[in-house]
Amino acid sequence: MKTEKQVTEAEETGTIEPVFKRKKEMTCAAYQDQQTKGKLMLDFFCKISGVLCTGMVNRGKKCNETQVINLGFKWNQNIVTGDHPNYKIDYKKVVISKGDLGKPERAFVKQKTKLKVELCWKKTLNENAKSTDQMCWLEYNASNKEGKLITTDNLRCSGKDTMILKSPNIVGDEIHYWMFFISENGRKRSDSVYLGTLE
Numbered sequence: 001m002k003t004e005k006q007v008t009e010a011e012e013t014g015t016i017e018p019v020f021k022r023k024k025e026m027t028c029a030a031y032q033d034q035q036t037k038g039k040l041m042l043d044f045f046c047k048i049s050g051v052l053c054t055g056m057v058n059r060g061k062k063c064n065e066t067q068v069i070n071l072g073f074k075w076n077q078n079i080v081t082g083d084h085p086n087y088k089i090d091y092k093k094v095v096i097s098k099g100d101l102g103k104p105e106r107a108f109v110k111q112k113t114k115l116k117v118e119l120c121w122k123k124t125l126n127e128n129a130k131s132t133d134q135m136c137w138l139e140y141n142a143s144n145k146e147g148k149l150i151t152t153d154n155l156r157c158s159g160k161d162t163m164i165l166k167s168p169n170i171v172g173d174e175i176h177y178w179m180f181f182i183s184e185n186g187r188k189r190s191d192s193v194y195l196g197t198l199e
């Protein structure tokens with residue numbers, strides 16, 4: 001696991017993780033394979049860069065899109081699955097937030113109506129899980145590649161949140177959900193949890 005110092009160093013660098021750099025021992029085919037995977041990851045991170053900024057960088061700390069995407073690469077090195085050239089993102093492995101707060105427990109998403117979803121989680125409270133922690137969730141439409149960060153007034157102690165679907169053209173689309181918590185002062189956050197998909 002990366003240390004807090006390593007995370008800070010990553011936030012301060014202005015270069016994207018060198019997934020596109022060719023190693024000396026690489027064959028041409030292996031290099032092209034690496035490029036294909038890297039491009040897929042880069043395209044995905046660009047779509048959710050705003051979410052990554054919230055989930056990986058302290059509130060008030062300045063960062064640009066390249067720095068945030070760099071963090072995305074660092075925390076998501078094994079999210080590509082499949083065989084060349086038909087690679088795809090394994091959304092269950094995607095990390096959109098890293099931190100020391102208690103992560104959501106027994107969390108899941110379910111569809112209440114055609115346009116309404118409900119997110120539920122266990123109301124666990126302790127020294128790393130305060131009742132005032134704010135709930136954040138990502139709604140990612142894999143069909144049109146649009147990601148929406150959703151923050152509400154609901155707190156950790158609420159145990160659930162109900163929202164209208166934010167992604168456009170939702171009928172028949174594949175929509176994935178993650179959630180995490182942010183402390184009241186915005187300086188701490190939890191690891192994210194993948195909740196599942198609506199199809």
